[in-house]
Structures are given as structure tokens and as C-alpha cells.
Amino acid sequence: MGKLRAFKNSIFGRLFLTFILLSIIPMSAIGLVSFKVSERLLDAQVSRSNTDTLEQMDKNINVLLDQVTAIVNIYNMNNELEANLTKTYTNIYEQLLDQAKVENSMLRYSFAFDWLNFQSFLIGQNGLIYTQNYQNNIVDPTRLLSYNWKELLAASPDRITWLSTHKSFLKNNEDSNVFTAAKLLQTDNTNKSYGVFVLSVKETSLYNIYKGLLSEGKDIFIVDENMNIISNSTRGLVGSKLADDPNLEKLTANKENYNVSMINNQKYLTLYKKVNRMNWYIVERIPMTLIYKDIDVLKSKIFYIAFICILLSLIAAVLISRTFSLPLRKLSRRIQSYVLKGNVQTVKVNAPVNEMNLLATEYDKMIHKLESTISELVKNQEEKRVAELQALQMQINPHFLYNTLNSIKCLVWVQKTHLIEPTINALVNLLEHTINRSHEYISIKDEVENMDHYIYIQQIRTSNPITMHYHIDEELLSYKLPKLLLQPIIENAIFHGLEPNSSEGTISVYGSRYRDGIRIEIIDNGVGMTEQEIESIWDDSGERAHSRFSGIGVRNVDERLKLNFGRLYGLTITSQPGKGTSVALTLPIVL
Numbered sequence: 001m002g003k004l005r006a007f008k009n010s011i012f013g014r015l016f017l018t019f020i021l022l023s024i025i026p027m028s029a030i031g032l033v034s035f036k037v038s039e040r041l042l043d044a045q046v047s048r049s050n051t052d053t054l055e056q057m058d059k060n061i062n063v064l065l066d067q068v069t070a071i072v073n074i075y076n077m078n079n080e081l082e083a084n085l086t087k088t089y090t091n092i093y094e095q096l097l098d099q100a101k102v103e104n105s106m107l108r109y110s111f112a113f114d115w116l117n118f119q120s121f122l123i124g125q126n127g128l129i130y131t132q133n134y135q136n137n138i139v140d141p142t143r144l145l146s147y148n149w150k151e152l153l154a155a156s157p158d159r160i161t162w163l164s165t166h167k168s169f170l171k172n173n174e175d176s177n178v179f180t181a182a183k184l185l186q187t188d189n190t191n192k193s194y195g196v197f198v199l200s201v202k203e204t205s206l207y208n209i210y211k212g213l214l215s216e217g218k219d220i221f222i223v224d225e226n227m228n229i230i231s232n233s234t235r236g237l238v239g240s241k242l243a244d245d246p247n248l249e250k251l252t253a254n255k256e257n258y259n260v261s262m263i264n265n266q267k268y269l270t271l272y273k274k275v276n277r278m279n280w281y282i283v284e285r286i287p288m289t290l291i292y293k294d295i296d297v298l299k300s301k302i303f304y305i306a307f308i309c310i311l312l313s314l315i316a317a318v319l320i321s322r323t324f325s326l327p328l329r330k331l332s333r334r335i336q337s338y339v340l341k342g343n344v345q346t347v348k349v350n351a352p353v354n355e356m357n358l359l360a361t362e363y364d365k366m367i368h369k370l371e372s373t374i375s376e377l378v379k380n381q382e383e384k385r386v387a388e389l390q391a392l393q394m395q396i397n398p399h400f401l402y403n404t405l406n407s408i409k410c411l412v413w414v415q416k417t418h419l420i421e422p423t424i425n426a427l428v429n430l431l432e433h434t435i436n437r438s439h440e441y442i443s444i445k446d447e448v449e450n451m452d453h454y455i456y457i458q459q460i461r462t463s464n465p466i467t468m469h470y471h472i473d474e475e476l477l478s479y480k481l482p483k484l485l486l487q488p489i490i491e492n493a494i495f496h497g498l499e500p501n502s503s504e505g506t507i508s509v510y511g512s513r514y515r516d517g518i519r520i521e522i523i524d525n526g527v528g529m530t531e532q533e534i535e536s537i538w539d540d541s542g543e544r545a546h547s548r549f550s551g552i553g554v555r556n557v558d559e560r561l562k563l564n565f566g567r568l569y570g571l572t573i574t575s576q577p578g579k580g581t582s583v584a585l586t587l588p589i590v591l
Helices: 002-009 011-076 081-086 092-112 149-154 204-213 246-253 293-340 355-394 398-413 417-435 444-462 474-478 487-501 531-538 554-565
Strands: 118-124 129-131 161-167 177-186 193-202 219-224 229-232 258-263 266-274 280-287 441-443 466-472 480-482 505-514 517-524 570-576 580-588
Touching (some): 011 092, 011 118, 011 177, 011 193, 011 258, 011 266, 011 280, 011 293, 081 118, 092 118, 149 193, 161 229, 204 229, 398 417, 398 444, 417 444, 441 444, 444 480, 466 474, 474 505, 487 505, 487 517, 487 554, 531 554
Antiparallel strands (some): 118 129, 177 193, 219 229, 219 280, 258 266, 266 280, 441 480, 570 580
């Protein structure tokens, strides 16, 4: 156990086991999975091929059934039959003449469809039975009349009723199996029945359709909805009822076309196709051993090849592991020698000291130091960013204060003393929100109030009327944003848009949900800007930059959005000279 533990802890052992786990076992698993997938693909390919075969069988069966339907329709539309099938005879000679006339007509129909091996019968309202003119075959009236035809056909008098395979109605053909189509004969006007037409087709007509497709072990059969066997490649089962087969019932219920199941401890591929227009089902069963016959031949060869590949992989694992482990062993011995000489402080560990533990310890020390350095740098950058923002907030432009105080003095001169107190209150509130450092984020509602104070002061200073329109969704008012985010945009709209116009200006503020965040758009109807003027705003080099309320400009707003929330958020400016300017900000939802 000690040697095994030492082997597992050594570089060579770990590399060797890793090579086994990452190469040999996955290769074996991939080979096994590939083999299983190949089997399934082969199943699907065989299924598709045989499904095409069943499709062709379905077409051939429908051709046969179309011919049967055509014969039934000929009799159904023959109005001359009514007189003979309803006539009551007192003269036996007259009866024989009429019967011969009808049977000769039936014989001519049989010659027209001579390729179809069938037997036809007419059962008249007068109780007489008419059949084709067979020289040696005589109809068995007891077997034919054992079916209550009128009651059987009454449910669907206008349609052909199909009977499953049964024994022939002819005495000398008792061992012959037939399937039957029957139709109630009715008058055109009153729909009163005057007889029954019965047409029996030999089951061999169906068997001949698929006989050439049979091979060793393959089984093909046709059943109806009640699992009565209409035709079967196992000839002794024709006419019997199929034993309970849950696999086949499940197949037909799910509308699938094939599945693989166990039958009598043997795996079979079962394919199914519903006959068009009929409640018949074509079923083909193929033993999986027949499908995998060619694959089984390859199994032993694949096994030997896989064994050789695994053996070669093991040898390669030993060689590769030694190639990597020897240099590490030498490095490990040098580190151990250095530690044992006392040149560094040793670390006491519970696990046995080996080359990987030593290397891992030094690596952990390096990672820890690197993480500490990165964390310290990030902290310093964040503190620097906050300090810069606070410094900008504190840079209340003296020109702005001078002009505002001068405007208050002018109000005294022009005797508008009633405007002095609101102006001072607006200035105090604006300065209070600006200088307050307790919160970096304020609600949109508070930012709107700051904008109102700023607009009021600007109207007093310039005497130009400015109309503000707010279209902000109610739910957005409680959301947070960095303070002094919108005031620089309003300031820019006044300086670059409204003041040069020297007339009444309008600023509209729109706020709504946008994707997963918020979009705030500020639009003015000022003079607009050219591309060069927009660039000067981004560079904070505009001729009116010295008159700003604080040190925060449009570019600072964009940088703050990106620093706080990422590169997906920020500010865009669009403008047309003579029409106005639009500034749009996107930011995430902050509650």
C-alpha cells in the first residue's frame, strides 16, 4: 500500500494516471459510443430502406383494392340486376334462363379482370344466389349465408365493407383463404335494398405482392385494426388472430414507423405502414441478428485492433510520463535540498512532501501576492475616481455664482423683490445637492427637481423664457442615477441651443424603459449644432465652457456612465442646424 501511495503521489504516477484517464478511457468510451451510434444509424438506414419497400407495397395493395372497388361499382351501377334479384319465380325453366343470363354477365366481368383471382356472388332479394360459371366449383350456401349480410352492411349501406381473411365460399376451395368486399345493392330513387354483392379475392393476391421481398428470418404480414391476420409470410397463420403484441400496439398508437423490441428473447426491428384508405397495417419484422450480420464479423477484428491500440497507448503513457516527470523530479530534488539546508523557512504540512506539493506551495504564494497587488490597484483606482468626481462636483464655477448674485442685485434695482427669495432658494437647493457627499446616487425625481432649480436661475439671469416638458414614466421616478447627470445636458442645451436663438425655447425630457435598462432623452428646439460644434463639446473646448455651473461636462457624463455601468451604456448626441439637438443617455436600472 505504501508503494502504491508513493506511486500515486509522484509526478510519474500522476502523469501516467492522467494520461490513462484523459486518453485511453475516453478513447475506449468514444469507440464504444461510436459503435452503438453506428448500430443506431444502421437501424435507421435499414428502417428507411424498408420503409420505402413498405411504401411500394402500399401502392401495389392500393392498385389491387382499386380494382376490387371498380368491380363492386360496376355491379352497384348495373340497374338491370334489380329485376332479376327481386323477381319471384313459379316456372323453374324461366328461373334457370334468368340465372344463366346473370351468371354469364358475371363471367364476362371476370374475364375483363382476369388477372385478379376473385370469386363474385350475388344474393338476391328473392333468396337466389348467383355466381360465376365455375365448372367444378359449387358455392356453399350455408357458409355464404352464415353472414347476416343486410345487418352487417346496414351501418354503411353506401360504402364497401371489407371482411378479414376467411375460408372460401366454394365447396371445392375450402382450404383457400380469401378476403372479401361486400356492398348492399339499392335502388337509385328509394334506396331500397334489392340484394347483396359479395366479391372474395384470394389471399395469394396479397402474398404475391411481397413474396419476392422475403428472406431468411424476415416476416411480413398484413393485419386489420382488430389484429386479424389478412396475409402472412408464415402461411399457417393466415386468417388467424395475432396474439397480443404490446410492441405493435404501441407502435400504431404513437404513429411511429419503426421500433426495436424483444420478442421471444430475440431482438427484432419492427416496421409499420398503414394502408391508404383502409384500416389495414403492413408490418415487417426483421431479426437484429440479420441486420448486424456484417457488423458482427467486424466485432472481433475491432476488438483486437482496440486491444493493440490500448497496449500501445499504455507504452506511450509510460514514455511520455517519464519524459515530463524526470525534469520535475530533478527540480523537486533541488528545491528539497534547498529547503533542507535551511536557506528558507520551511512550511509544515500534513501531507507527505513531494515535488508537486512544493511546486504547488510556491505557485499559491505567487498567486496570492498577485491577487493582493491587483486588489490594491483596483481599490486605488476606485478611490481616485471617486476623489476626481467629488473634486469636479466641488468646482462651482465662480462666473456662475457671480452672474447669479448680480442677477439678484438687478432684481432689487428693477423692484422685482418678490423674485429674490425664490431665486436664492433655488440657488441654495442647487448648491446643497451639489456639495453633499453623503450619496453618489439620487432618484430621478430629485434630479428633475435640481433641473427645475437650475432652469429657474437661468431664466432670471438671461430673461429668456424656457419651457420644460417632462415625459417620464411614473415607475422610473424612484430609480437611481448618479447625481449631476442630467444638469450638464440641460446646461449644454441652453448655451448651445436656446441662447443663440434669443427667443422662447423649449426643452423636453423623455424617460422610459429601454431593453433591460433606462433611456433618457433631452431634446431642445434651439439652433442646433454642426459636427465641429459637437466635437468641441466632447473636447470640453466650447467657447462657453467657462460659464458652466460646475466642472462636470458632457464628456464627464459619458465617462461616468461607462465607469459606473460598463461600455454598453453611455451618451449620444444628434443635432441638425436650425432644428435642434437630441442627447440620449442609456443606463441600467438602479433601485
